[in-house]
Amino acid sequence: MPPNPPHSSLQLHRINNHPGNAVANCYHQLRGDTHFMKPAATVPDAVVAYHTHPVTPNQCCSAVVQEIAAPVSTVWSVVRRFDNPQAYKNFVKSCHVIGGDGNVGTLREVRVISGLPAARSTERLEILDEERHVLSFSVVGGDHKLDHYRSVTTLHPAGDRDDGTVVVESFVVDVPPENTKEDTCVFVNTIVRCNLQSLAQIAENLWRRIK
Numbered sequence: 001m002p003p004n005p006p007h008s009s010l011q012l013h014r015i016n017n018h019p020g021n022a023v024a025n026c027y028h029q030l031r032g033d034t035h036f037m038k039p040a041a042t043v044p045d046a047v048v049a050y051h052t053h054p055v056t057p058n059q060c061c062s063a064v065v066q067e068i069a070a071p072v073s074t075v076w077s078v079v080r081r082f083d084n085p086q087a088y089k090n091f092v093k094s095c096h097v098i099g100g101d102g103n104v105g106t107l108r109e110v111r112v113i114s115g116l117p118a119a120r121s122t123e124r125l126e127i128l129d130e131e132r133h134v135l136s137f138s139v140v141g142g143d144h145k146l147d148h149y150r151s152v153t154t155l156h157p158a159g160d161r162d163d164g165t166v167v168v169e170s171f172v173v174d175v176p177p178e179n180t181k182e183d184t185c186v187f188v189n190t191i192v193r194c195n196l197q198s199l200a201q202i203a204e205n206l207w208r209r210i211k
């Protein structure tokens with residue numbers, strides 16, 4: 001790990017809309033080297049590590065942060081359901097598990113609503129950590145433009161409140177031919193932001209009913 005990675009090899013996105021300064025670290029892989037640097041973030045080290053992605057020059061990477069007024073356990077009860085993304089993802093029309101036992105390697109076939117530049121996506125569960133509240137999936141097929149999409153979602157308690165959660169969702173994806181990095185990032189950020197806003201509503205409603 002070089003103490004001062006060359007600037008040309010580093011693409012760092014800081015998400016400053018949250019007091020915790022959650023950070024998605026997107027590292028260009030040059031000559032096979034991946035440079036890591038510990039970001040100035042107040043999110044736990046374990047969380048930062050999950051959002052540190054090596055990226056190739058033809059990929060884009062970003063993150064969305066969402067605060068939710070419900071405890072981590074309530075938010076996690078929604079997020080952990082890899083078989084039921086439609087519980088909060090409004091673009092998802094249907095989802096069927098097509099392989100696996102619910103653990104890492106499980107595959108789901110997602111159909112999305114009309115009006116999007118896609119109809120279906122095949123997705124593989126990459127991480128399901130029930131203790132650290134981490135879920136990650138990758139896109140392995142479908143008829144969309146998001147090749148090699150991979151996202152990581154982590155939950156952690158908001159500050160010293162026991163009924164608040166900060167969700168950090170970072171992603172890396174290939175930039176489709178004929179598209180710019182910026183447009184790709186805006187497109188994906190928009191989808192992820194919508195998903196997390198909907199997650200907030202659903203988890204907050206759930207929490208109001210059970211607390």
Ligand code: A8S
Nearest residue numbers: 091112116117118120121144146191
């Ligand atoms: C998610 C995140 C994303 C989903 C994308 C980015 C997608 O389901 C939609 C439109 C597309 O063009 C690609 O967490 C794809 O679901 C809504 C079908 C993959």
